[in-house]
Amino acid sequence: MHTIQSITEQLYWVGSSDRRLERFENLFPIPQGVSFNSYLFLDTKTALLDTVDSSVSQQYLENVTHALGGRKLDYLVINHMEPDHCANIEELVRRYPEVLLVGNKKTFQFFRQFYTLDIEKNQYLVNECDILDIGNHKLQFFFAPMVHWPEVMLTYEKTEQILFSADAFGTFGALGGNIFADELDFDRYFLDETRRYYANIIGKFGAQVQAAFSKLPLSSISMICPLHGPIWRKDIPYILEKYERWSTYTPERQGLVIAYASMYGNTESAVQYLAKLLSERGIHDIRMFDVSRTHLSYIVSEVWKNSHLVVASPTYNMHLYSGMANLLDDLVALGLKNRKFAIIGNHTWASAAKKSMEETLSSVKGGEVLASMDIRSSLKEDDLAEITAMADTLAASILEGRKS
Template sequence: MDYKITDKVTWVGKIDWELRMFHGNELSTKKGSSYNSYLIRDQKNVLIDTSWLPYDKEYVSNLKKEIDLKDIDYIIVNHAEIDHSGALKELMREIPDTPIYCTANGVKSIKGHHHEDWNFVTVKTGDTLDIGENKLIFIEARMLHWPDTMFTYMTGENILFSNDGFGQHYASENLYNDAVDQEELYYEALKYYVNILNPFNAIVKKKIEEILALNLPVDMICPSHGVIWKDNPAQIIEQYMKWADNYVENQITLVYDTMWNGTRRMAETIAKGIKSVDDDVTVKLFNAAKTDKNDIMVEIFKSKAILVGSSTINKGILVSMAANIEMIKGLGFKNKKAAAFGSYGWSGESVKLLTKEIEEAGFEIVDEGIRALWNPDEDALKECYEYGANFAKKVK
């Protein structure tokens, strides 16, 4: 496989086919990932980002096959999180005096991870680095998704090295977006956006507008995870602008957990009630204890309204729902409506608790929700059906 992107730029990263969880156990990566690192050869040689810590020695060994490490003039650290800077310590053992270009926050973050005081050169938006025939322009991208994040733009080649922006956790031997399954690619790009960047929607929109205002031609976007946007890179920029602008589809999602199937039966009956009055709406149901939480977040992101359900246990809600609610709070969804439902045996607090939690998460509460005593009988299920129909009318 040819890892040369242009005559001057070579991909020198690592494809991780085995990765299944990321950020501890917070993010599922069913399609693996890659840790993209790029080597620029001009009159000066520049390395942009490195690789994740478990592959530090492998990364440096492979880099030596590509270039004599002493010939690397500059290192760019767009973001110091360990999946991008993990191999930095191993690399700096070999070339300890090489200047490292990063933001001021980047210096703090690199020192915090590696506890080394290397030859740092701090940069801010608009600063440039002359490397010969081309220049590198630095663009701070604070909180996309860490305070230290920046993008690096290469003139001449018109490449935006965007770090986590426009990335996907997606392992492929094909480097480019037009050479992979498009449905898979867009789902992984959306999942990445929802679970990592959605809390910073307003910043995403503002930063993209700022970059566009620079009038820099972009022929390629090279993120730090997943494939490179080579074929019509504007498509992912346009998609980000849509996602960042209170994105919503005509969808209602029900997320629940159940002990003895009472809450499940409620969910299924409410869903039928919704469809009875709005056949065009997409309705999806997920058992939170059996479904990947990050995939659930994608469906919530797409939804105009959600219903959250849980049986009552120990005067509270089931653990899987508590975990999902916590994620929902952290991701900061906007412009969505919600209500709660659940079955109970004797105390029945779950619906009230879920309503409170989902309201605190920023959702507009449609009504006080619905609950059913014990395993719902036909009368209770009829109420659920009618509740679903009324809910659909309220959020249409």
Template sequence: MYCVRKVNDDYTWIGADSRRLAVFEGVFGVPEGVSYNSYLLLDEKTVLFDTVDAQVIHQFRENLYHALDGRTLDYIVVHHMEPDHTAELEDMVLRFPNVQILCTAMAKTMIGQFFGHVYDDRIRVCKEGDTLCTGRHTLQFVAAPMVHWPEVMMTYDRTDKLLLSADAFGCFGALNGHLFADEVDFDRDCLDECRRYYTNIVGKYGPQVKAVLDKAAKLDIAMLLPLHGFVWRKDLDYILHKHLLWSTYQPEVQGVLIAYASIYGDTESAANILACRLAEQGVPVTMRDTSVVPLSSIVSDAFKYSHIVLASATYNMGVFICMEQLLHDLAAHKLANRRYAILENGSWSPAAGKGMEQIIEPLHWEKVSDTLTVKSALRPDQVLQLDTLADLLAKDVRRAEEKEEKPAGGKRYVCKVCGYVYEGDTLPEDYKCPLCGAGPQYFAEQ
């Protein structure tokens, strides 16, 4: 039985939810499921935008054939060649013998790698700025390399002002009957999963995402249609601003993430005392046990918070395994612009601190204080050291907050695209937003 939803008069969502998948891409737990989005445009010509993962192909087929209502398929746009969006591509080509595939040159190569080259004559390679007229609609193709594969492109519908954004602006979690982000309390119920999706799937490619945001700033966009998660038809500045922060490695919250790796509880005890001291001073603080909390969630938290405390026991003359894995993950994601402190523990030769420093050294984080060393268990006289560390962190957090809030001039002008604030008496006529490139017409005085 079909299960579809209308995006607007001409576009229909024909994707499917999966709630039985334990781990997405074999790595990331998805306790709330995941959606595989596919969209169908019905115009003088019909256009299918991407297919779905193999596990939901039966639902997808029901949805597609119902939405087509006896019509044939003229075009398939392949935005991204990852198999969770192309599992049905070969079947579609076989079922619709006249269908044409639109994709980038690299995607064409990948189609040959996945399915062979028997369909090469059905493929039309699209470049940046190429267009397709389907009748009422004009589609413009936008290159988006490394968001998050090199072959990715997006499609901008000039007529309805829709951006079909491939894996960009996606989110973990099944849709559960909803399609639009404004049908749920996104900030309360979905933002964490959106951040976890971005930081782990796309987080390494911040500059490439920023480049796409720069392109988006030049388009008049009414809706965002990603391949996972909700369609955005309202409050686009909210989700664009979040992605701007993440892609430029700017924190959402001036506060402290304490990630700890404790074997018998003594390192955890020291971390707990530090968290208490920070909370007493009104500093937002979150604690994560690297032995229990999935690393994908801690990576997400690291993107969220401005300050990170790394607390680890020494293990085999190095960093405890769970913490070591987390740090390698953060290094791989190239998380920048963080301030940090280190707490190490070791019974006879504490070595975790040095090991942690070596792993994160390429990230060029700024250290707030000297490493605090515990030998076996925190001594009563070391509580003062924890108090001092808490004071230094709290002062550093407040200093960052003041820097964010302190006006540089008499007025504040806010970019409606990305949320960047320009402070000064007047906004120059030729001003360009340093984050998204938007011109002065996109700024509003607060």
């Protein structure tokens, strides 16, 4: 049975959701699933914007067939050639052999890398700012390279001022009938997953996000239709402000994340003591994670949200403990900027963790290490003055940041 939904008089959502998929890109846990969005204009001409992942092809093709109601498909706009959005292109060309595939040079290069169907006669090559007239609606194409692939386009419908934003403004989490953000308790159920999606999928490309947005009439947009998650038709400045912060690596709040690795509980005990000291100094809602138990994507999301990060780890085999090394390498690879850090190393017979963490975090642009210490096996009375000084420094920095 079809599950299409009306967005405007001539625009329909024809996507689907997957609640069975365990990991997005076989990497990120998605306990609430994920939606794959596709949009169809039924104007003088018909235009489909993007397809979906192969996991939901059956539902998707049923939706498209029903929505077309016997009409031919004139255009398929390919904003993004990642397989979770282009898996049904070949099948649509087979069903609608006269369809024109709208894309740029990189789009069709990537198509040939993924697929084998000959689409030479179907290609409709567009350049930056070209307009496709389908009747009442005019689709204008803005190139957004590296948001987050090099071929990405954003499609702006000029009549109703709708932005089809590819992976931008997307989120983890399946849709259950309500396809609009204003129909959902967005802050409760989707905000954290939207941030986790941004930080881990797009986070590295903040400058490219800013460059893409500079081309768009952001103040005029009436609706944002992403490829994952709910559609924005109200409170658009709210989500634009989030993206402004995330893409400029600006913390949402002056707050603290503590990420630690602990083999036998001694490093964990040290950060628990630090957290107690910080709580006594007025630092609330401290976010603490064991890197061996929590998937890195959740920690990365919290680091994107907060201004300060404490990392604590033992030395292992004369190197940094692998779980912590993975987190720090990921943060650097994602281009984290403008955060303040404190470091706690732990060792029994060879100290390497503290130095390794210092070297890695020193590469963070706009970063600052406020305090760093090394303990021997477990926190002792002799360490209390140093860890208390660390708590004082962190608390003062966070509280001062809240005043500005």
